[in-house]
Amino acid sequence: MSNINRINKDLFRQRGKLVSIILGFHILAIVLMMLYKKVFKVTDPTSLTGGVLIAIITGIVLLVISVIYVFDSSKYRLIPISSNGLYFSNILSAFFAIIYLLVGEAIIYFGANAIFPNPYDQMMIRDFNVNQYWFQIKLVIAFILGIMLILVGSVVIRLLVSLIGDLLPIKKQTFATVILTLIVIWAVMVPFNVITANTLILLGVQEVTTSFSSIVRMLNMSLFILVAWNVVLTFLNLYLLNRWSEATR
Amino acid sequence: MSKVLEIKDLRYKKNHKVILDKVNLSLDNGKIVGLLGANGAGKTTLMRLIVGLNSKTSGQITVAGVESKEAIKSCVSTTYSLKSAFKDVFANSWLERTRIKDIVKFYQTVYPDFSLDKYQEMADFLALDSRQNLKNLSTGETEKLTIALTLARQVQLYLLDEPLNGIDIMTRKKIIKSIIQWKNEEATMIISSHYVKEIAALLDDVIIIKDQTIYEVDSVEEIQNKYHLGVEAYYEQVYGGGSADE
Amino acid sequence: MTELLKITNLTYKKNYKTILDNINLSIGNGKIIGLLGENGAGKTTLMRLIAGVNSIKEGVITVDDKTKKIDIKKNVSLSDELGGFGRNTKVSEMVDFYQNVYPDFSMEKYQEIAQYLDLDESKRLSSLSTGTLGKLVIALALARNTKLYLLDEPMSGIDSMSRKKIISSIIRWKSDDSTIIISDHYVTEIASLLDDIVIIKDKTVYEMRSVESIQEKYHLGVEEYYEKVYEGGLPNE
Numbered sequence: 228m229s230n231i232n233r234i235n236k237d238l239f240r241q242r243g244k245l246v247s248i249i250l251g252f253h254i255l256a257i258v259l260m261m262l263y264k265k266v267f268k269v270t271d272p273t274s275l276t277g278g279v280l281i282a283i284i285t286g287i288v289l290l291v292i293s294v295i296y297v298f299d300s301s302k303y304r305l306i307p308i309s310s311n312g313l314y315f316s317n318i319l320s321a322f323f324a325i326i327y328l329l330v331g332e333a334i335i336y337f338g339a340n341a342i343f344p345n346p347y348d349q350m351m352i353r354d355f356n357v358n359q360y361w362f363q364i365k366l367v368i369a370f371i372l373g374i375m376l377i378l379v380g381s382v383v384i385r386l387l388v389s390l391i392g393d394l395l396p397i398k399k400q401t402f403a404t405v406i407l408t409l410i411v412i413w414a415v416m417v418p419f420n421v422i423t424a425n426t427l428i429l430l431g432v433q434e435v436t437t438s439f440s441s442i443v444r445m446l447n448m449s450l451f452i453l454v455a456w457n458v459v460l461t462f463l464n465l466y467l468l469n470r471w472s473e474a475t476r
Numbered sequence: 477m478s479k480v481l482e483i484k485d486l487r488y489k490k491n492h493k494v495i496l497d498k499v500n501l502s503l504d505n506g507k508i509v510g511l512l513g514a515n516g517a518g519k520t521t522l523m524r525l526i527v528g529l530n531s532k533t534s535g536q537i538t539v540a541g542v543e544s545k546e547a548i549k550s551c552v553s554t555t556y557s558l559k560s561a562f563k564d565v566f567a568n569s570w571l572e573r574t575r576i577k578d579i580v581k582f583y584q585t586v587y588p589d590f591s592l593d594k595y596q597e598m599a600d601f602l603a604l605d606s607r608q609n610l611k612n613l614s615t616g617e618t619e620k621l622t623i624a625l626t627l628a629r630q631v632q633l634y635l636l637d638e639p640l641n642g643i644d645i646m647t648r649k650k651i652i653k654s655i656i657q658w659k660n661e662e663a664t665m666i667i668s669s670h671y672v673k674e675i676a677a678l679l680d681d682v683i684i685i686k687d688q689t690i691y692e693v694d695s696v697e698e699i700q701n702k703y704h705l706g707v708e709a710y711y712e713q714v715y716g717g718g719s720a721d722e
Numbered sequence: 723m724t725e726l727l728k729i730t731n732l733t734y735k736k737n738y739k740t741i742l743d744n745i746n747l748s749i750g751n752g753k754i755i756g757l758l759g760e761n762g763a764g765k766t767t768l769m770r771l772i773a774g775v776n777s778i779k780e781g782v783i784t785v786d787d788k789t790k791k792i793d794i795k796k797n798v799s800l801s802d803e804l805g806g807f808g809r810n811t812k813v814s815e816m817v818d819f820y821q822n823v824y825p826d827f828s829m830e831k832y833q834e835i836a837q838y839l840d841l842d843e844s845k846r847l848s849s850l851s852t853g854t855l856g857k858l859v860i861a862l863a864l865a866r867n868t869k870l871y872l873l874d875e876p877m878s879g880i881d882s883m884s885r886k887k888i889i890s891s892i893i894r895w896k897s898d899d900s901t902i903i904i905s906d907h908y909v910t911e912i913a914s915l916l917d918d919i920v921i922i923k924d925k926t927v928y929e930m931r932s933v934e935s936i937q938e939k940y941h942l943g944v945e946e947y948y949e950k951v952y953e954g955g956l957p958n959e
Binding site for chain 1: 490491492524527528529530531544545546547549550554556557558559560561563582585586587588
């Protein structure tokens with residue numbers, strides 16, 4: 228157990244730093260924008276939603292790169308810890324990094340709105356405050372699970388590509404790897420879509436109406452499916468990691 | 477005497493090409509062993525297989541009596557960890573500045589057997605400056621750091637993959653000296669190098685890899701007594717195909 | 723004796739750090755010269771400056787009485803790490819490239835050397851071992867008919883069998899009036915090739931002297947002498 232704590236310490240620190248830098252840049256960008264508007268007397272209101280979106284997407288992309296890198300790197304693969312331990316430590320630290328990113332962005336968003344109010348974002352906030360707390364919490368959870376699925380899915384694709392690349396009698400060539408990645412992504416997406424769609428039908432979501440109750444039901448189904456996929460892909464990852472994968476860097 | 481490393485029928489294939497086949501090896505405690513072979517013979521692959529960075533196609537690897545990958549990692553210290561730190565995605569970018577200090581801290585957090593005292597001693601001897609940035613290190617300094625970090629772990633098996641490659645003679649002598657000085661008695665060390673003569677004085681045994689397998693394991697003494705040859709001359713003869721196989 | 727390479731007051735700085743300071747050097751025709759110095763001393767930088775790959779900040783480099791970069795490039799063959807080629811490139815494609823861009827590249831000479839070193843033209847760069855790559859670099863560098871060859875650590879990381887072949891191919895395919903400057907960390911191994919050595923220390927040329935004079939004066943091998951210079955154990959007249 229102590230070894231897991233050791234690597235956790237390193238990964239949590241590293242990812243915390245990554246997210247902090249993104250948040251810092253975002254704050255800096257907002258401050259600069261406001262200064263610009265003050266100096267040049269621009270009075271058009273500016274929405275902050277776009278910035279939040281960009282920050283979250285950047286964060287997710289960097290986390291995906293960093294999660295995959297850990298499995299490629301001898302630096303991490305040599306640490307005396309089981310592959311499962313390394314995997315969970317890696318994914319868990321990424322999970323907390325995402326929470327940190329989302330909470331941080333929320334604070335920045337609401338904080339910036341309080342200091343520099345603008346009509347667009349006030350409308351957004353008003354729309355979201357519909358007193359459906361349970362619904363809102365579920366929505367946030369679905370969002371986080373979706374991001375986790377992106378992370379776990381990226382690892383699956385990375386591991387599958389290198390496994391297939393090793394089995395095929397082709398030399399590791401950049402072009403072949405790109406093609407292979409596209410094929411694997413496609414091959415993973417097809418059953419993913421089919422199974423997800425069929426499960427939705429099985430669970431009784433045939434007609435999607437705009438009524439609130441059907442949206443809630445839809446959300447519940449999505450939550451269930453997201454959890455299921457995360458679990459399935461995690462098992463696949465653990466198998467690939469233990470049996471096949473090699474450190475490449 | 478107990479065996480620190482045992483390999484049975486190891487086989488490794490990649491892209492349908494056999495890289496290593498029918499490798500059998502058994503090493504005792506407390507030795508310094510040279511791993512020799514032409515470029516591309518599979519020396520690095522063998523070392524990476526031992527420590528579990530590459531996954532074997534079939535066969536068995538036992539280090540100090542243990543077989544699980546996790547347990548092996550805690551009794552083997554290699555040079556690959558630092559080499560990959562240089563290829564870190566975020567290191568050396570504006571996101572992260574890695575100094576020697578940071579790497580030492582990483583080793584300290586991650587390896588329970590890392591001895592900071594031992595590292596400090598070696599770093600002083602090799603004149604390493606802990607404030608230096610990883611990307612500003614010259615080839616010689618990089619290799620010094622690698623040796624100091626690798627040897628500062630207290631384990632039973634050390635794997636040093638070409639620790640002297642591209643290094644000037646002054647630094648080489650220092651590295652060899654520190655290997656002698658800081659290797660503990662019971663530990664076994666495998667060193668690969670293309671300059672056999674230079675490390676020959678260190679070595680107890682040599683392993684020669686040829687034709688995808690271990691051609692032979694011999695003690696240095698035996699080579700001298702039997703063939704009246706230096707290690708390097710003998711090794712070249714093996715590759716020249718001129719060695720009379722008894 | 724004519725002077726093939728002449729360097730006067732060359733200083734090179736990068737990021738406000740002096741790499742080479744006030745280099746003066748003059749080298750004649752038909753020699754093999756060892757360029758010695760510790761890691762980070764500036765051997766590679768000096769070679770790249772001579773070949774015109776790095777730009778000269780201060781000072782003058784003359785090769786065969788010419789100072790223009792274009793003229794120098796015509797007369798200098800620098801062993802290239804081949805980093806500019808994709809990993810997928812076939813050996814034959816690289817040879818074609820050399821033939822196209824260097825008018826002095828001799829296909830016959832290359833073929834001869836390649837045959838001697840067992841180079842397979844149909845292979846791709848990514849599938850070559852370090853040893854074969856080193857052989858290829860040498861074959862390409864030597865196949866040009868120029869006056870000055872710069873070989874930067876041609877044997878680093880290469881097994882001893884290949885090293886011996888590389889050394890013998892250098893001896894065999896060097897024309898009599900051309901000069902080779904070679905750097906390597908295993909001085910003893912190349913010592914038998916060398917006429918003169920140039921030692922770089924403290925960012926400048928510490929000295930240039932002939933191998934003979936070292937043996938006569940100090941009764942030392944080249945490597946021992948070089949080490950002594952670095953350890954400061956030598957009385958400098």
